[in-house]
Amino acid sequence: MALSLSNPARRRLRTLGFLSPWLVGFSVFFAYPLIATVYFSFMHYNQIKEPTFVGLRNWTYVFEQMPLFGPALRNTLWLVVIMVAVRVVFGLSLGLLITKIKTGAGFFRTAFYIPYLAPPVAATVAFVFLLNPGSGPVNEILGSIGISGPNWFNDPDTAKPSLVLLSLWGIGDLMVIFMAALLDVPKEQYEAAELDGAGPWAKFRYVTWPSITPIVMFAVVTGVVQTMQYYTQALVAGKVASGVNIGPGSVIQPGYPDHSTLTVPQLVYQMGFQNFNTGAACVLSLVLFAIAMAVTMLLMRKRSGLLAAED
Amino acid sequence: MPRWRMPTCASAALAAAGLLLSGCANPSVGSANDDPTKPVTLKFWHGWATPGEVKAVNDSIDRFEKLHPNIHVKATGNVSDETINQALRAGGDKAPDVVSSFTTNNVGQYCDSGMWADLDPFMKKTGLDKHKTFPKTLLDYTSYRGNQCALPLLADAFGMYYNKDAFDEAGIERPPRTMSEFEKVAEKLTVRSGKSSYKRVGFMPNFRFYQNSPDRLFAQWGPKYFDADGDSRLADEPSTYKFFKTATRLADAQGGFDDLERFRMTFGDEMSSQNAFLTQKVAMHLDGEWRGLMLNEAKADFNWDVAPLPVPDDQADTYGRGFITGTVAGIAHSSKHQNAAWELVRFLTADTKQVVHFANDIHNVPSTFAALKSPDLDADPTFRTFFDILENKHSKALPPSVNGGAYVVSLGDFAYGVEAGRTRDLRKGLKKLDEQIDADTLQSKS
Numbered sequence: 001m002a003l004s005l006s007n008p009a010r011r012r013l014r015t016l017g018f019l020s021p022w023l024v025g026f027s028v029f030f031a032y033p034l035i036a037t038v039y040f041s042f043m044h045y046n047q048i049k050e051p052t053f054v055g056l057r058n059w060t061y062v063f064e065q066m067p068l069f070g071p072a073l074r075n076t077l078w079l080v081v082i083m084v085a086v087r088v089v090f091g092l093s094l095g096l097l098i099t100k101i102k103t104g105a106g107f108f109r110t111a112f113y114i115p116y117l118a119p120p121v122a123a124t125v126a127f128v129f130l131l132n133p134g135s136g137p138v139n140e141i142l143g144s145i146g147i148s149g150p151n152w153f154n155d156p157d158t159a160k161p162s163l164v165l166l167s168l169w170g171i172g173d174l175m176v177i178f179m180a181a182l183l184d185v186p187k188e189q190y191e192a193a194e195l196d197g198a199g200p201w202a203k204f205r206y207v208t209w210p211s212i213t214p215i216v217m218f219a220v221v222t223g224v225v226q227t228m229q230y231y232t233q234a235l236v237a238g239k240v241a242s243g244v245n246i247g248p249g250s251v252i253q254p255g256y257p258d259h260s261t262l263t264v265p266q267l268v269y270q271m272g273f274q275n276f277n278t279g280a281a282c283v284l285s286l287v288l289f290a291i292a293m294a295v296t297m298l299l300m301r302k303r304s305g306l307l308a309a310e311d
Numbered sequence: 312m313p314r315w316r317m318p319t320c321a322s323a324a325l326a327a328a329g330l331l332l333s334g335c336a337n338p339s340v341g342s343a344n345d346d347p348t349k350p351v352t353l354k355f356w357h358g359w360a361t362p363g364e365v366k367a368v369n370d371s372i373d374r375f376e377k378l379h380p381n382i383h384v385k386a387t388g389n390v391s392d393e394t395i396n397q398a399l400r401a402g403g404d405k406a407p408d409v410v411s412s413f414t415t416n417n418v419g420q421y422c423d424s425g426m427w428a429d430l431d432p433f434m435k436k437t438g439l440d441k442h443k444t445f446p447k448t449l450l451d452y453t454s455y456r457g458n459q460c461a462l463p464l465l466a467d468a469f470g471m472y473y474n475k476d477a478f479d480e481a482g483i484e485r486p487p488r489t490m491s492e493f494e495k496v497a498e499k500l501t502v503r504s505g506k507s508s509y510k511r512v513g514f515m516p517n518f519r520f521y522q523n524s525p526d527r528l529f530a531q532w533g534p535k536y537f538d539a540d541g542d543s544r545l546a547d548e549p550s551t552y553k554f555f556k557t558a559t560r561l562a563d564a565q566g567g568f569d570d571l572e573r574f575r576m577t578f579g580d581e582m583s584s585q586n587a588f589l590t591q592k593v594a595m596h597l598d599g600e601w602r603g604l605m606l607n608e609a610k611a612d613f614n615w616d617v618a619p620l621p622v623p624d625d626q627a628d629t630y631g632r633g634f635i636t637g638t639v640a641g642i643a644h645s646s647k648h649q650n651a652a653w654e655l656v657r658f659l660t661a662d663t664k665q666v667v668h669f670a671n672d673i674h675n676v677p678s679t680f681a682a683l684k685s686p687d688l689d690a691d692p693t694f695r696t697f698f699d700i701l702e703n704k705h706s707k708a709l710p711p712s713v714n715g716g717a718y719v720v721s722l723g724d725f726a727y728g729v730e731a732g733r734t735r736d737l738r739k740g741l742k743k744l745d746e747q748i749d750a751d752t753l754q755s756k757s
Contacts (some may be wrong), residue, residue: 067747
């Protein structure tokens with residue numbers, strides 16, 4: 001029997017039918033895990049025995065008795081602010097530079113994109129090897145010209161900046177996005193600006209920037225969300241640089257040196273899947289989720305403001 | 312929807328979700344109702360990975376299958392504790408029946424969580440007297456609060472490897488026996504190269520160096536980590552202060568932590584041919600019995616020998632002691648063939664011939680009284696030094712804890728700060744460390 005559009009109930013049913021693939025995905029991959037995380041944040045659950053209700057114990061444990069929570073949160077926020085900003089500026093500069101190159105552009109595009117294709121673990125191991133303060137080629141080259149190189153991943157002051165350097169090495173993804181946006185800016189606008197006597201900076205400020213603002217905002221928002229989940233590179237860099245290898249059964253605190261590369265996702269993994277402290281892991285996840293939501297909403301509001309101002 | 316209905320619906324949805332979640336939160340439950348004489352395939356997960364070790368494990372399984380033709384064993388190597396932990400918690404058909412772990416750190420967690428089955432009923436059923444079979448230290452680190460959920464599958468004893476050529480060159484006649492001798496000898500063996508580098512250090516005391524985790528050197532003081540109530544007592548333990556002072560003095564005698572740490576960064580991987588003891592960058596080295604086999608296989612181009620690690624001056628009578636740990640084996644709680652699984656565990660851990668064979672093959676210390684006395688054991692005197700360390704009544708293993716090795720990780724973290732000079736007030740720092748360990752323990756308790 002055909003559905004009649006005049007019947008509101010049936011119309012609602014049909015709408016739901018069309019929406020159902022999304023609804024299923026949303027329920028299974030977002031709503032259920034979120035409800036489960038909230039539920040387990042009030043439970044003691046070691047993933048073997050039945051969960052037992054412990055009230056706010058997991059929350060007070062995380063906020064009052066977990067000394068690594070503070071450093072991990074600070075490191076994560078540091079990376080969100082610095083790494084995202086540096087990556088966007090560097091990616092945009094590289095995009096601008098490469099779109100201007102007349103000869104050999106293809107070579108440079110490939111050269112800058114290829115590192116992005118390297119698996120994160122392999123790229124990190126290679127980078128730690130290059131920056132090894134004792135035997136790495138970078139410090140050897142610096143030494144040969146009379147510069148005493150830093151300890152890179154082995155110094156708490158330079159470990160996070162070293163991670164930023166590592167992220168710049170794999171900047172190919174952002175470079176491609178910015179290149180596409182930059183090539184999309186109408187040429188007539190540049191010609192009109194030139195006729196008005198605009199220099200390179202004025203052309204960037206009044207022609208390029210307004211055209212690529214939505215793409216910059218996209219890069220910032222996705223960068224923030226990705227960096228909030230920063231895990232693999234920090235974990236691998238810390239483990240490899242520390243040189244600690246005390247057997248397959250041993251557990252080593254991530255964040256070498258001195259917790260300077262410890263991020264909240266690493267702590268979540270350690271709590272949830274090494275200590276099997278599911279409740280505390282869920283609390284940490286919820287805190288991270290809340291911060292990511294707040295920052296993203298703030299950025300989206302800013303973006304709406306920018307777009308409205310353009311109109 | 313009327314306003315009053317919304318909270319009702321939300322509560323109902325949350326309650327339903329809660330019920331659903333608690334339903335999901337019960338991984339498969341195993342049983343010990345199987346007949347061990349009936350045909351069965353057991354899944355055995357272990358951590359051994361090098362070709363020689365894997366061959367030794369497979370040879371052991373062949374021997375077992377000859378004795379038990381009805382039991383087929385499918386072994387999977389190179390499995391970490393993390394993978395075992397996660398697989399057992401997830402349950403299902405793919406989970407292993409018999410598991411082994413390279414560390415004793417997690418035994419408390421395995422026993423307390425019920426993830427590894429209690430072995431006492433199996434021992435009782437098959438007439439195995441654990442007290443007559445295994446040394447007490449080994450039984451202690453394979454049980455937690457009376458629950459013997461694991462058994463030792465060979466042991467590791469830690470001693471000191473030393474470069475005899477370097478000793479001769481420096482005019483040192485015998486390995487040091489006390490900590491004050493240790494400091495002097497370490498200084499004498501240290502050869503600087505330039506202002507802040509070395510050709511060789513006597514003993515690398517830094518806690519991130521290979522096997523030098525603080526608990527291993529700390530064992531020489533015979534510390535007590537927990538009181539009768541299970542509370543951490545590191546700040547009340549007099550030896551904690553002496554241990555950290557000695558570690559600092561050892562570093563200072565050889566140029567200080569910063570220079571040593573920078574030198575450590577030039578070392579190659581521990582298990583490679585670039586191992587710092589093998590390349591003679593360190594003259595005295597804390598390590599386990601397996602290193603001897605590796606040195607022989609790598610054809611070390613210098614003369615070396617083994618001795619127990621020195622002990623504190625005020626405990627000179629305990630010389631010969633060392634840190635003890637080892638591989639442990641148990642039965643997965645989710646296994647539906649627990650009686651057959653017990654046959655394999657019993658064979659691997661308690662069959663004298665098998666234990667001797669396996670110990671000789673992978674150069675680990677045998678873990679039963681009978682195997683330790685066996686004439687078939689490898690007669691290599693450097694290997695046998697570790698047997699004496701294992702049997703020394705002052706030797707120490709780490710006490711099991713409900714949250715596995717979390718307290719060892721916390722101690723390690725604290726020790727990194729002390730050695731780098733970041734912890735100004737040791738007493739205050741240790742009090743805080745105790746509080747932290749207690750908070751973590753409470754958080755993990757059911």
